[in-house]
Amino acid sequence: MTGHLAVVGLGPGDVAQQTPQAVAALAAATDLVGYAPYLARVPEAVGQIRHASDNREELDRARLALTLAAEGRRVAVVSSGDAGVFAMASAVFEAMDRGEPAWRGLEVEVVPGISAMFAAAARIGAPLGHDFCAISLSDNLKPWDTVVSRLTAAASAGFVIALYNPRSHARPWQLGAVFDLMRARLPGSTAVVFATSVNQPRERIDITTLAQAEPERADMRTLVIIGSEATLLIERPDGHAWLYSPRGAAA
Amino acid sequence: MTGHLAVVGLGPGDVAQQTPQAVAALAAATDLVGYAPYLARVPEAVGQIRHASDNREELDRARLALTLAAEGRRVAVVSSGDAGVFAMASAVFEAMDRGEPAWRGLEVEVVPGISAMFAAAARIGAPLGHDFCAISLSDNLKPWDTVVSRLTAAASAGFVIALYNPRSHARPWQLGAVFDLMRARLPGSTAVVFATSVNQPRERIDITTLAQAEPERADMRTLVIIGSEATLLIERPDGHAWLYSPRGAAA
Numbered sequence: 100m101t102g103h104l105a106v107v108g109l110g111p112g113d114v115a116q117q118t119p120q121a122v123a124a125l126a127a128a129t130d131l132v133g134y135a136p137y138l139a140r141v142p143e144a145v146g147q148i149r150h151a152s153d154n155r156e157e158l159d160r161a162r163l164a165l166t167l168a169a170e171g172r173r174v175a176v177v178s179s180g181d182a183g184v185f186a187m188a189s190a191v192f193e194a195m196d197r198g199e200p201a202w203r204g205l206e207v208e209v210v211p212g213i214s215a216m217f218a219a220a221a222r223i224g225a226p227l228g229h230d231f232c233a234i235s236l237s238d239n240l241k242p243w244d245t246v247v248s249r250l251t252a253a254a255s256a257g258f259v260i261a262l263y264n265p266r267s268h269a270r271p272w273q274l275g276a277v278f279d280l281m282r283a284r285l286p287g288s289t290a291v292v293f294a295t296s297v298n299q300p301r302e303r304i305d306i307t308t309l310a311q312a313e314p315e316r317a318d319m320r321t322l323v324i325i326g327s328e329a330t331l332l333i334e335r336p337d338g339h340a341w342l343y344s345p346r347g348a349a350a
Numbered sequence: 351m352t353g354h355l356a357v358v359g360l361g362p363g364d365v366a367q368q369t370p371q372a373v374a375a376l377a378a379a380t381d382l383v384g385y386a387p388y389l390a391r392v393p394e395a396v397g398q399i400r401h402a403s404d405n406r407e408e409l410d411r412a413r414l415a416l417t418l419a420a421e422g423r424r425v426a427v428v429s430s431g432d433a434g435v436f437a438m439a440s441a442v443f444e445a446m447d448r449g450e451p452a453w454r455g456l457e458v459e460v461v462p463g464i465s466a467m468f469a470a471a472a473r474i475g476a477p478l479g480h481d482f483c484a485i486s487l488s489d490n491l492k493p494w495d496t497v498v499s500r501l502t503a504a505a506s507a508g509f510v511i512a513l514y515n516p517r518s519h520a521r522p523w524q525l526g527a528v529f530d531l532m533r534a535r536l537p538g539s540t541a542v543v544f545a546t547s548v549n550q551p552r553e554r555i556d557i558t559t560l561a562q563a564e565p566e567r568a569d570m571r572t573l574v575i576i577g578s579e580a581t582l583l584i585e586r587p588d589g590h591a592w593l594y595s596p597r598g599a600a601a
Contacts, residue, residue, distance in 0.1 A: 108468075115374070118464065120366040157597075181464075183471045185597070189479025192594035196584050204587045209472035213369065213432075213462050217359075220434045221460035228440025229492075230500055232483035232509060240598025241480075249481055249507040256503035257496065258483060333447050336455045343443035346408075346436070347491025 102168035104205055105175045106191050108182035108212020109140055113298035116213045124210050128175035132164040133187070137177045157187065161194035165202045181214040185235045185263045215322045216261040219294035222304055224333070224341035226292060226324050230258050231344075236273045237264030243273075250277060254284040259330060259344050262323040266314060274314035274323070281309055281325055290326035290342055293317055306332070306342055353419035355456055356426045357442050359433035359463020360391055364549035367464045375461050376426050383415040384428035384438070392428060408438065412445035416453045432465040436486045436514045466573045467512040470545035473555055475584070475592035477543060477575050481509050482595075487524045488515030494524075501528060505535040510581060510595050513574040517565060525565035525574070532560055532576055541577035541593055544568055557583070557593055 105124040110116040125131070125141050135151035150167075152160045160176070168174045178186035188209050195202045220227045232253045236246060253260050265274045281289070287310030295303045295318065305316065309325065317323055326344065333341040356375040361367040376382070376392050386402035401418075403411045411427070419425045429437035439460050446453045471478045483504045487497060504511050516525045532540070538561030546554045546569065556567065560576065568574055577595065584592040 110369070113371070115371040116369050116462065118361070118367050118369055120364070123366070181468050183468060183476045183478050185479075188472070188476035189594050189597050192475050192479070192584060192592055193596050195592070196582060196594070203584060207592070209476065211367065211464050211468040211472040213464065214468065217432050217434060217462040217465065221439070221462040224443050225434045225439035225460065227434050228436075228443070230483065230485045232481065232504070234481045235597075245508065249509065252503035252507035252509075253483070256500040258500065258503075331447060333443060333454060341443055341446070341458070343440050343447070345444050346440050346486075 102171045102205055103173045103208070104164055104168040104191070105208045105210055106178065106182045106188045107175050107210040108178050108180055108186065109137060110213040111180055111215050111218035111297050112140070116218060116298060118212065121210050121212060124208065125175050125177070127173060129173045130167050131175050131177060132160055132167070133177035137179050141177060157190040158194055161187065161190040162198060164191065165194055165198060165205065168205050169199065169201060178212070179215070181212045182209055183211060184214050184233065185237070215263070215297065216324070218297045219292065219304070219322045219324065222294065222297060223292060223306060225343040226290070226326060226330060227259055227261065228344040229327070229329065229346055231261060232258045233261045233263060235263040236270065236277070247280060250280055251284065254281055257327045257329065259327050260325040262325065264319070265321055265323045266317040267319045274317055278309065278312050278314060285309055286328060289328060290330045290332060292324040292342065293321055294324070295321040297322070306340060353422045353456055354424045354459070355415055355419040355442070356459045356461055357429065357433045357439045358426050358461040359429050359431055359437065360388060361464040362431055362466050362469035362548050363391070367469060367549060369461070369463065372461050372463060375459070376428070378424060379426035380424045381418050382426050382428060383411055383418070388428045388430050408441040409445055412438065412441040413449060415442065416445055416449060416456065419456050420450065420452060429463070430466070432463045433460055434462065435465050435484065436488070466514070466548060467575070469548045470543065470555070470573045470575065473545065473548060474543060474557060476594040477541070477577060477581060478510055478512065479595040480578070480580065480597055482512060483509045484512045484514060486514040487521065487528070498531065501531055502535065505532055508578045508580070510578050511576040513576065516572055516574045517568040518570045525568055529560065529563050529565060536560055537579060540579060541581045541583060543575040543593065544572055545575070546572040548573070557591060
């Protein structure tokens with residue numbers, strides 16, 4: 100087969116945080132596949148075909164991309180942030196694994212990107228400065244018990260926790276349950292960050308405490324970071340603060 | 351104060367994975383501070399002063415950078431990968447927190463980068479496709495008990511685990527102890543990845559199993575990924591394989 104499939108991480112939303120590798124992969128594609136708002140971030144190129152889809156149809160989108168590549172097209176699947184973190188790369192390989200045997204012979208390239216959690220962390224200091232984990236609250240395929248056991252394990256062992264997809268209209272209660280779970284295990288003074296639309300015009304980043312964290316603050320564009328007991332705040336003269344997790348923090 | 355301090359993530363070693371934001375921050379600096387091999391990756395600029403140091407002197411290096419910025423210089427501290435992940439951003443804020451009160455008024459910018467784990471993951475598929483954690487084995491300030499409790503919690507809860515700084519001449523036994531610990535909790539068939547010098551001329555990436563993983567395979571330039579029980583291998587016709595962690599995997 101002569102087709103090619105690139106799974107591209109666009110980064111968090113600012114072209115200054117998009118890698119040359121990603122820009123080149125997008126420019127070389129004959130077909131772009133992705134969630135419509137992510138496709139809208141890619142500059143138009145003459146003759147390039149765009150296949151926009153809804154956000155929930157990840158496996159369908161992955162199958163479309165593999166099918167087009169198998170027809171000899173040069174396809175780029177776009178993800179926000181990093182392609183491999185709660186994004187399209189895993190869906191593409193899942194579709195390959197379950198799909199046509201010939202798809203395994205396709206030339207596939209995963210192009211990493213700046214993840215939402217790294218972009219958010221950078222705006223406020225170094226909250227991911229010691230051992231940390233990333234947990235998605237979005238996946239309907241994952242039992243809630245699994246989320247609870249991972250959150251419990253992470254908090255008890257002293258990880259900083261980055262929460263992806265913390266809240267949507269379809270999942271209004273989960274983040275509140277997470278905060279309740281954390282309050283039973285961590286001091287109320289533990290730092291909590293709500294980072295929404297990082298590096299975009301409507302960016303809003305709030306640092307608060309676990310005691311005061313309100314789940315309603317989060318929406319679909321929010322990344323939440325829950326610090327460990329070791330995470331520290333540095334007050335700045337301008338009224339803002341830096342947040343960091345010291346490298347050597349014990350559990 | 352008029353000085354400026356940027357903590358810059360260079361990405362994993364390929365300029366195609368370096369962001370325009372990072373390139374601009376490096377070009378604008380009057381002074382570069384960092385571990386000598388990382389400084390060597392930054393193009394020379396006329397009039398720019400380089401302050402190279404040994405790898406172990408992170409806090410000293412951070413203090414130097416803050417001191418120079420407080421003198422009105424425009425300083426860039428360089429890290430490999432992402433600046434906020436087991437790199438210089440946390441050290442800079444720790445030095446600020448413990449140092450001169452005036453340092454808190456400095457203009458500081460953290461510039462994120464493609465982390466080693468994202469670059470390694472991209473080369474082999476999507477092993478970080480579900481909930482995952484990152485643990486550093488390097489820090490002498492962190493008790494070994496903490497490492498053990500975090501590894502145990504992560505394996506039991508079904509996280510994929512990325513191990514930074516898995517092995518060096520000064521720390522020859524830790525990685526073997528980690529594999530022993532994991533073998534008591536995960537099937538021998540669990541995927542293990544050794545990714546060394548990713549996207550550099552001497553890149554070497556091996557996918558093996560927990561049963562067969564030999565700690566001697568790792569060195570200072572290696573990132574190790576330990577899959578979850580859900581992590582899957584896709585055999586390719588060319589003899590290579592893709593590795594991915596399905597998005598909906600339960601613990």
